[in-house]
Each structure stands twice: as C-alpha cells, then as structure tokens.
Amino acid sequence: MAEEKNYKIIQPENTEENKFLKPENYKREVTAPDGETFVVDPINDYFCDAKPQPHAPNSIKIVEKFLNWARSESIWVLGYGTGCGSIEIYPLMTPRFDAYRFGVQQRPTPRQSNLLIISGYLSVKTLKRAIRSYEQMPSPKFVMGLGSCTINGGMYWDSYNTINRLDHYMPVDVYIAGCMPRPEALLAGFMELKKRIKDGKGEGANKYAENFDWYKANQKKVIKDWNMPDYNW
Amino acid sequence: MKDIIENIQIKFKISEVTKQRDNQYFITVEKKDAIQVVTYLKDMEKFSNFILLTAVDWIEKGQFQLTYLLSDPILKYDIGVRTYIERENSMMDSAHHLWEHVATFQRELKEMYGIDFPRSPRVDEPFLLEGWDEIPPMRRDFDTKKYSEETYFPRPGRSTNDPAEHMKKKLYPNEKK
Amino acid sequence: MRKNNLFHWTPDRSAFPTIGPDGKPDIDLDSHKLVKIWHGPNHPGVTGNMSLELTISGDEVVESKTHVGYLHRGFEKLYERRTWIQCFPTVVRMCVPESDSNEYNLSAGIEELAGIEIPEMATWIRTLVLEMSRLQALLRIVPAQAGTLGLGLGVQWGVYLRDLILDRFEELTGGRIYHMYMIPGGVRGLLPDGFKDRLEENLKLVDEFALNLKRLMLDNAVFKKRTIGTAYIPPEWVDKYGIVGFVSRAAGVMKDVRKDYPYLAYDQLDFEPAMSTDSDIYARTWIRWQDMISSVDLLRQIMAKMPTKGEFKAPTPNVLHWEVPKGEVYVRSESTRGEYGFYIVSDGTKYPRRINLRGPSYTHAVSLLEKMLVNANISDIAAIMVSLQTCPPEIER
Numbered sequence: 176m177a178e179e180k181n182y183k184i185i186q187p188e189n190t191e192e193n194k195f196l197k198p199e200n201y202k203r204e205v206t207a208p209d210g211e212t213f214v215v216d217p218i219n220d221y222f223c224d225a226k227p228q229p230h231a232p233n234s235i236k237i238v239e240k241f242l243n244w245a246r247s248e249s250i251w252v253l254g255y256g257t258g259c260g261s262i263e264i265y266p267l268m269t270p271r272f273d274a275y276r277f278g279v280q281q282r283p284t285p286r287q288s289n290l291l292i293i294s295g296y297l298s299v300k301t302l303k304r305a306i307r308s309y310e311q312m313p314s315p316k317f318v319m320g321l322g323s324c325t326i327n328g329g330m331y332w333d334s335y336n337t338i339n340r341l342d343h344y345m346p347v348d349v350y351i352a353g354c355m356p357r358p359e360a361l362l363a364g365f366m367e368l369k370k371r372i373k374d375g376k377g378e379g380a381n382k383y384a385e386n387f388d389w390y391k392a393n394q395k396k397v398i399k400d401w402n403m404p405d406y407n408w
Numbered sequence: 409m410k411d412i413i414e415n416i417q418i419k420f421k422i423s424e425v426t427k428q429r430d431n432q433y434f435i436t437v438e439k440k441d442a443i444q445v446v447t448y449l450k451d452m453e454k455f456s457n458f459i460l461l462t463a464v465d466w467i468e469k470g471q472f473q474l475t476y477l478l479s480d481p482i483l484k485y486d487i488g489v490r491t492y493i494e495r496e497n498s499m500m501d502s503a504h505h506l507w508e509h510v511a512t513f514q515r516e517l518k519e520m521y522g523i524d525f526p527r528s529p530r531v532d533e534p535f536l537l538e539g540w541d542e543i544p545p546m547r548r549d550f551d552t553k554k555y556s557e558e559t560y561f562p563r564p565g566r567s568t569n570d571p572a573e574h575m576k577k578k579l580y581p582n583e584k585k
Numbered sequence: 586m587r588k589n590n591l592f593h594w595t596p597d598r599s600a601f602p603t604i605g606p607d608g609k610p611d612i613d614l615d616s617h618k619l620v621k622i623w624h625g626p627n628h629p630g631v632t633g634n635m636s637l638e639l640t641i642s643g644d645e646v647v648e649s650k651t652h653v654g655y656l657h658r659g660f661e662k663l664y665e666r667r668t669w670i671q672c673f674p675t676v677v678r679m680c681v682p683e684s685d686s687n688e689y690n691l692s693a694g695i696e697e698l699a700g701i702e703i704p705e706m707a708t709w710i711r712t713l714v715l716e717m718s719r720l721q722a723l724l725r726i727v728p729a730q731a732g733t734l735g736l737g738l739g740v741q742w743g744v745y746l747r748d749l750i751l752d753r754f755e756e757l758t759g760g761r762i763y764h765m766y767m768i769p770g771g772v773r774g775l776l777p778d779g780f781k782d783r784l785e786e787n788l789k790l791v792d793e794f795a796l797n798l799k800r801l802m803l804d805n806a807v808f809k810k811r812t813i814g815t816a817y818i819p820p821e822w823v824d825k826y827g828i829v830g831f832v833s834r835a836a837g838v839m840k841d842v843r844k845d846y847p848y849l850a851y852d853q854l855d856f857e858p859a860m861s862t863d864s865d866i867y868a869r870t871w872i873r874w875q876d877m878i879s880s881v882d883l884l885r886q887i888m889a890k891m892p893t894k895g896e897f898k899a900p901t902p903n904v905l906h907w908e909v910p911k912g913e914v915y916v917r918s919e920s921t922r923g924e925y926g927f928y929i930v931s932d933g934t935k936y937p938r939r940i941n942l943r944g945p946s947y948t949h950a951v952s953l954l955e956k957m958l959v960n961a962n963i964s965d966i967a968a969i970m971v972s973l974q975t976c977p978p979e980i981e982r
Contacts, residue, residue: 195539255627256634258656259681259978262762265725269744283629300538301634301655304626327563330675333553333666334659335545336537339560355762397559399539428697428914456824459915460943464930477915477928484845486915508956509827509948536654536981545662552662572905 181206185214195400222404229381230314239375246289246315247372250365253288253308254281257301260294260321263355272358277365285311290368293345296324296337302344303398309345310407314380317372319364320350329354343393346379409433409485412453420445434475434488442491443501446476450506455480455487458506461513463521467548470495472523476503493523502528520546618642626655630733630967633977635950641963649958651951657981661940668935669695670768670904677763679942680979682725685718686920688767690927691940693848694916695769698909698931699901706895707771712850713887714757714766715918717784720791720880721750722921726974727877730870731802733967734811739801746794749787756780771898781888788881795878803871812866816957816969820864826956827948830923831872832973836864842919854886866972876921908935922946922974944979951980 182205187193202216233239256264267274268281282288285308297305309318320341323329328339341347348371351364371377383390387406395401413425413433424436437445449455455478464473476489493500502525504511514525515535522544525531534540543550556562624630624637631637634655640648660679664672676691677684689711696703703711724747728739751761756777758764766773802808820836822828833840841858843851859875861868901907911933917926923945930939950973957969 194541253627254629258634259678262681265744266748269741269748271745271748283627285627296658298655298657300657301626303538304655308627327566328556328560330678331658331663332562332566333556334663335550335552335555336657336659337560339556339562343561357761393561399541426912428912432915434913458827459926460928460941462928462939462941464939475913475928481840481845488913488915507827508825509952512947512951534654536657538654545659548665550662552659553666575905 182215195402197400197402200402218402218404223408224404225406225408226387227310227380227384227406229384232375243373243375243377246377247369249278250290250317250368251280251282251288252290252292253285253312254283255291255305255308257293257297257305258295258322258324260292260355263358263361264292264294266358267361272362274362274365277362277369279365285309286313288312289315290317290319292319292321293325293341294321296322296329296331297341298336299338299397302338302394303403306344306394307403307407315377316380317348317368317377318345318379319368320347321356321361321364323352323354326350326352338397344390344397346382346390348377348379409487412485412487415453416445416448419448431484432486432488434490436490436492439491439493439500442474442476442489443503445489446478446503447506449478449487449489453480454482455485457481458510459486461503461510461517463517463523463546465495465521465546465548466492467495472498472521474500474523498523500525502526502531504528520544522547619647624966630970632970632975635975635977635980637954637958637966639958639963639966644963646958646961646963646966649955651955653951653977653981655981656978660942660982664937664940666936668905669907669909669937672937672940673765673768674763676940677765678978679982680920680925680944680976681762682976683718683722683920684763685715685767686918686925687942688765689715690916690918690925691929692767692769693918694914694927694929695909697914697916698912698929699769700910701770701899701901703771703899704896706775706892707897707899708850709887709891710772710776710897711767712854713884713891714764714772715849716880716883716887717750717754719921720877720884721747721754723873723877723880724750724791724794726921726971727870727873728798728802730866730968730971731805731808733971734808736802736805736808739798742794742797746787746791749790753780753784753787756783768898769904770901771896773898775897784884784888788884791877791881795874795881798874803867803874809867811965812870812968815866815965816961816972818864818953818957822953826953828923828953829945830919831869831876831921832864832923832949834858834860835868835872837862840924842917842924846917848918850887850890853890854883856883866968869972873921906935908933909937920945922949922976942979942982944976946975946977946980949973950975950977 182203185202185204187196187201200217202214204212204214206212233242266272291309291312293305324331325341331337332339349364349368351360353360391405409431413435416422420437420441422435422437426434428434457479459477459479461476466473471492472495474491474493477486479486500523502514504514511529514528515531517523518525518531519535519537619640619642621640624639626634626636636652638650638652639646660675663675672691673688676687679687724743728743732740754764755761757780758766818832818836820838823833823836823838829840839860844858856879859872861872909931911931913930915926915928917924925945926943928941928943932938954973954975958966961969
C-alpha cells in the first residue's frame with residue numbers, strides 16, 4: 176500500500192538538450208511537512224558542482240622526491256575490464272608473470288585505486304562509465320592505454336560506436352602498443368610508468384584540471400545522454 | 409525431408425525452394441503466411457528448436473529479407489523460412505508467443521534496422537546503443553566511415569597498404585587507370 | 586527446493602512478493618520496501634562487461650533486467666566494407682576467450698559456398714587446434730566457479746597451466762590469443778618438430794591438476810552446501826528458452842554438435858559427452874570437469890591417429906579478387922558454452938552481404954538469466970552467472 180506522495184513531477188520541455196533525460200532526473204516540486212513548496216533538480220542539487228583544482232607539488236624538494244618514490248612503488252589498479260585486453264591481465268596476477276612483487280594489485284572500487292587501465296577499444300557506453308570512474312579516483316591518478324585501439328582506433332577505425340583517440344577524452348601517461356600485447360610488454364609498461372612518476376612527470380590529474388573545459392566539450396560531443404553532474408567527485 | 413516441404417505446399421504457397429545440404433533447406437513464403445508456417449512447423453512437424461531471426465538489406469530491390477531458422481533435434485533437420493517486406497515503414501507480426509527468446513531478436517531488429525514488431529515485450533527500449541538519434545545503423549544507406557570521421561577525431565597520418573594496388577603498381581607501372 | 590528439517594532450514598518465501606493481476610510481481614518503488622541497484626559493469630562479480638539492473642527486497646532479488654551494449658563495435662556493419670579475406674582478422678575478435686571457433690565457422694562457410702574440399706591433413710590439424718582451444722578455455726573457467734564463492738586457489742593453478750598451452754599455440758601459429766590460423770582451403774602451415782612431445786608433457790600436468798581440483802572443489806563440504814539445489818532448471822525450459830550446450834546436458838537433454846552433426850574428424854574419434862539429471866550448479870560444474878578430462882583424452886587420440894605427411898592447403902582462387910558464388914548457409918560448431926553458429930549470405934561480389942553470429946549467450950544471458958534470478962540471494966548471483974558461462978562479447982558483437 177503506497178503512502179501519500181509528497182512530491183509532484185514537472186514534465187520537462189521538449190528541447191534539444193532534454194532529449195535523452197531519464198525519468199528519474201526530471202525536476203520535481205516537493206511539499207515540506209510545514210506546508211512550504213520548493214523545486215528540486217536532482218542532477219544539480221544532489222551533487223557538488225565545484226570544478227577540480229590543480230595541486231602544486233610540495234615546496235620541500237626532498238619530501239616531494241620521497242612521496243614520488245612511495246607512489247611509484249605501490250600502484251593499485253582498478254579492476255575494470257573494459258575491452259578485449261582484459262584477458263591478458265589475468266595472467267599478470269598469477270605466479271608466472273607475477274605483478275604482485277612490483278606492488279601492483281587489483282582493487283574493485285575507484286576510491287581505493289591509483290591507475291586506470293583502458294584495455295582496448297572504448298565504445299561510447301563504456302566511455303561514460305570510464306569517465307565516471309576516473310573522476311571518482313583520488314589524486315594523483317594515472318591512465319595507461321593498452322593496445323593500438325587507444326592510439327588511433329586500431330582495426331575498428333571506421334566503426335560508428337568506438338572512439339579513435341583516447342587522449343582527447345582523458346590525459347594518458349603511457350601507451351602500450353600491440354594487439355594483444357604480451358604480459359611481458361605490460362610489465363615493461365609498468366616499469367616505464369614508475370620511471371615517469373619518480374622523475375616527477377606523472378601530472379595527469381593536474382593536466383585534466385587545467386584543461387577541464389576542453390576535455391568536457393570533447394566528451395559531451397560524443398556522449399549525447401549525459402544524465403550525470405559535470406564532475407563526479 | 410522433401411515430404412515435409414510437400415506437406416507445407418499443400419496448405420501454403422511457396423515461391424522458391426533452395427537445397428543447401430541434405431538436411432538443410434531454405435523456402436520462401438509470402439509475408440502474410442510466414443508466422444503461420446512457423447507455427448505449423450513447430451506444432452505439426454516437431455521443429456521445436458528456434459535458432460535465429462535476422463534481416464538482410466536488399467537495397468537494390470527496395471526490400472528487407474527476414475529469415476527464421478528452425479531445427480528439429482530428433483531427426484537433425486534445419487529449415488529456413490524467408491519472407492520479403494518493404495523498406496519504408498516496415499512492420500511485421502510478432503512471434504513472441506511461440507518461444508521466449510524471440511523477443512530479444514525482435515528488439516535488436518527494431519533498433520538496428522527500424523523494423524517494427526508491435527506488441528512485442530520491451531521492443532522500444534534501446535538494446536545496444538545509447539543516445540542514438542540518426543537512422544538505424546545497419547541499413548545500407550548509412551555511411552559508417554563518414555560518421556566516424558566527423559564525430560570521433562581521427563589521428564592524422566594514416567596510410568593504406570592495399571595489396572592489390574601495390575601489386576598493380578609493381579607489375580604494370582605504365583598503365584593509366 | 587530442499588525439504589525443511591532439523592539440519593536444513595530455508596524460510597518460506599512463496600507468499601512474498603505479492604503477485605499482481607498479470608502474473609508479474611507487484612513492484613512499487615515509492616513504498617520504501619524495495620531498492621533498485623545496479624550490479625554494474627565495474628564489478629568483480631560479472632563475467633565481462635555487462636550489467637544487471639536489480640530490484641531487491643532485503644537481500645533477495647525480485648526482478649532483474651540485463652543491459653548489454655558496452656562492447657558493441659558494429660561488426661556486421663564493418664563487414665560491408667571489407668573483402669572476404671579481410672574479414673578474418675576482425676571475425677576472430679568476436680568472442681574473446683575462445684577465438685578458434687569463429688575462424689573455423691567462417692572458413693567452413695566460405696568453403697561450402699564455393700565448393701572447396703580441404704585435404705585430410707588439414708582436417709586433423711583443425712581438429713587438434715579446436716580441442717586445444719576448448720582445453721584452454723575450460724582451464725580458466727572451471728576453477729572460477731569456486732572463485733565466485735571465495736576460493737581463489739584453483740584459479741591460480743588453472744591459469745598457469747593455461748599459459749603453458751598458450752605457449753604451444755604461440756609456437757604453432759605466432760600469437761597467444763588471436764591465431765588467424767584457419768583460412769579457406771586449409772591451414773597456414775604444418776606442425777613444428779617436437780610439438781607432439783611438448784604437448785604430451787603439458788597434458789601430464791593437466792591430468793594431475795584435474796585430480797587436485799576434484800579434492801579441492803568437488804569434494805569440498807562448503808562448496809557442496811552452497812551449490813547443491815541452487816538455480817534449478819527444469820527440462821521443459823530447454824526448448825522454450827533455446828538452451829544449448831552443457832546447460833541442457835545437465836538437465837537431461839542431450840545436445841552436442843560433435844555428435845549430432847559431425848564435422849571435421851569427430852566421427853572417427855571415440856568419446857561420450859557427460860550427462861546428468863539434477864540440473865543445479867554442482868551438476869554443471871561436474872559436467873565441465875568431465876569435459877576437461879575428455880578433451881585431454883581426445884587430444885591424445887588425435888595425436889595418435891593423425892597422418893604424418895600431407896598437403897595442408899587446397900588451392901583457392903586469388904584471395905584479393907575472390908568473388909564467392911551466390912547463396913546462403915548456416916554453419917555450426919561446438920564451443921565450450923554450446924552450439925555456436927554463423928549465418929552467411931553472399932551475393933556474388935567481392936564483399937559479403939551479411940555475416941550474422943548466433944552465440945549461446947544470446948539466450949542464456951538475456952532471457953534465461955532474468956528468469957532464474959527471481960527469488961535468488963544476492964550472494965549467489967555471481968555463481969549463477971559463471972555456471973551459465975555467459976560471455977558478453979558474443980551477445981552484442
């Protein structure tokens with residue numbers, strides 16, 4: 176038995192940007208227990224709308240070097256298999272090509288991980304979820320592109336559903352070429368990433384915060400039903 | 409298997425019979441008889457296994473060809489039932505009351521080709537694409553290379569290594585085309 | 586359903602949720618009794634990149650919908666722009682864990698339309714490669730059934746042995762995962778020297794692994810308690826939902842393409858697919874374990890019966906300008922999941938008109954899974970998905 180509803184849904188107008196708005200994101204008019212009515216917009220009112228800020232490195236140089244060494248020796252990967260390449264990540268976590276001795280392990284949630292591996296092609300539906308996961312990761316964060324589909328589209332270059340260049344949507348640190356690259360090539364990629372972080376060049380999150388508008392415009396051009404806030408904290 | 413086809417020919421009109429192997433035949437029927445032929449094959453002739461339902465786009469004739477593939481698990485026969493429907497405002501009766509998984513095939517055909525199956529469950533929900541507002545992509549008049557070059561930023565510097573062109577230049581360098 | 590007695594007690598849920606007038610459960614999301622969550626694409630409990638939209642009450646599922654489309658590449662549209670021989674590198678990537686069935690099906694379809702007969706040596710080599718591919722897929726997925734319930738040791742052993750078999754593939758074809766070894770007319774080359782001895786050494790390790798896996802997983806009391814009696818499929822659903830493969834063999838209905846429509850060299854080999862009648866998760870795991878042992882036995886038979894000399898490829902017209910004759914055909918083969926079929930239409934030009942793949946996960950993961958998850962516990966969802974062996978890339982191509 177449903178109780179009395181205390182809200183009323185306002186139907187949106189039929190404009191170009193409201194074409195793919197989902198029903199749970201419509202604006203609604205809520206009546207508070209003491210009789211006042213106000214309008215609630217779920218996308219803007221339930222989430223924080225501040226933009227990301229770039230972080231300057233620590234002013235004492237030797238502390239920054241120590242922190243960079245610590246970040247590079249314990250890289251935790253988000254365990255999201257986005258495409259073909261995720262089948263060469265399982266042998267990495269088993270005794271033959273052991274990645275645990277380098278400090279690399281898989282975590283299920285983006286709040287506890289450092290590195291996002293985009294393994295192969297990205298369709299438009301997965302790109303929206305990958306952006307959401309990337310923005311939920313805490314700084315400093317890195318992105319690795321696996322396979323030739325992230326470089327120039329690979330063998331799906333003329334498909335209507337896969338993107339061609341990954342670095343127009345996310346800042347990428349290391350690319351690994353191949354289709355599929357061997358697990359030894361993946362380990363060499365991890366070594367290269369560690370060297371970059373120790374030299375102080377792992378600045379992907381700052382680059383994203385500085386060019387935020389350009390990245391957002393590219394993403395919104397491709398993903399037509401946005402249905403989420405602009406930056407997912 | 410010829411006796412099964414003769415039994416169908418008594419009741420319905422078949423315009424073409426193709427034999428692919430000893431146990432695989434393809435027949436062509438009219439649009440209004442198609443679902444009745446499939447029901448007849450399921451109930452009377454024991455073709456109880458439904459394999460697939462696809463569409464082929466014959467744009468030169470202005471028609472879609474729908475194919476229903478059925479198989480008999482006891483006698484090991486396959487039969488394919490073909491019909492032709494028109495390309496503009498295409499609609500076909502739904503067969504979801506016969507088997508449960510036909511509804512999934514019909515959802516995909518509505519999204520990819522634009523063929524409507526009224527009263528099929530969940531046929532208007534998007535199945536594979538999200539946020540798509542162009543013409544249905546599997547039609548032959550949709551140019552996928554042009555769409556990809558305009559929407560997704562291609563990396564410059566791509567060259568093609570077509571082996572036919574390479575051999576032609578090597579063997580016949582003086583030929584003009 | 587288990588009977589309630591002193592040692593097994595399951596609460597009686599037959600009165601809840603209430604059923605509405607059209608036979609479907611009565612769902613009112615405003616009533617604060619039901620919650621809608623996404624068992625989403627970024628999840629360690631789904632086999633691949635697909636998501637389930639669940640409506641739950643407590644920790645029991647009331648309704649579920651499957652959402653696919655995260656891996657859609659538009660293969661069938663790409664084939665309109667590729668010639669027949671250019672299709673092979675892309676068609677291999679349609680089903681990622683087991684890529685040899687794709688290239689066998691496309692080669693067999695083109696050979697049937699063009700009327701080409703392959704030589705005997707090529708038949709035996711193709712059978713060897715298909716059985717090796719079944720073995721490496723089973724070595725990854727059979728221990729993963731225990732991995733969904735928390736026991737990860739079998740997966741570590743199994744993936745290591747799978748790496749050894751992938752080494753044999755690399756020696757034979759040049760690549761670990763995607764081979765592109767079978768082309769219309771035959772195969773690309775003969776077996777290298779010493780290949781059979783090295784494969785025999787790997788098979789001895791797999792024998793030992795199968796016995797250890799039985800002690801670890803199939804005789805384990807916790808595994809038995811969680812899987813016996815869960816997710817039952819009655820045999821009447823086999824025709825109604827289009828179930829194929831080991832799932833229908835566990836329900837008592839025999840379906841195996843290698844026996845029903847024999848292809849390649851399978852009619853000269855001696856094997857019996859395993860069957861069972863109680864179709865719960867334990868029976869399906871036991872059947873796949875038996876399939877693994879039977880694959881090892883088949884590989885030894887093939888290596889003993891194979892001829893030592895012969896042609897490996899029949900002559901074909903120039904593949905750059907090949908125009909396959911007009912026609913349509915449906916070819917099928919057996920993958921670990923069930924019957925895997927290609928429907929090919931050719932109109933006599935250099936480009937194919939339509940190549941459609943019909944994989945077993947098209948029905949297992951969309952209509953059957955939605956029906957089986959009703960009244961299941963949330964902690965059993967991952968176990969049910971691995972027991973049906975759903976593979977998202979072949980649903981949405």
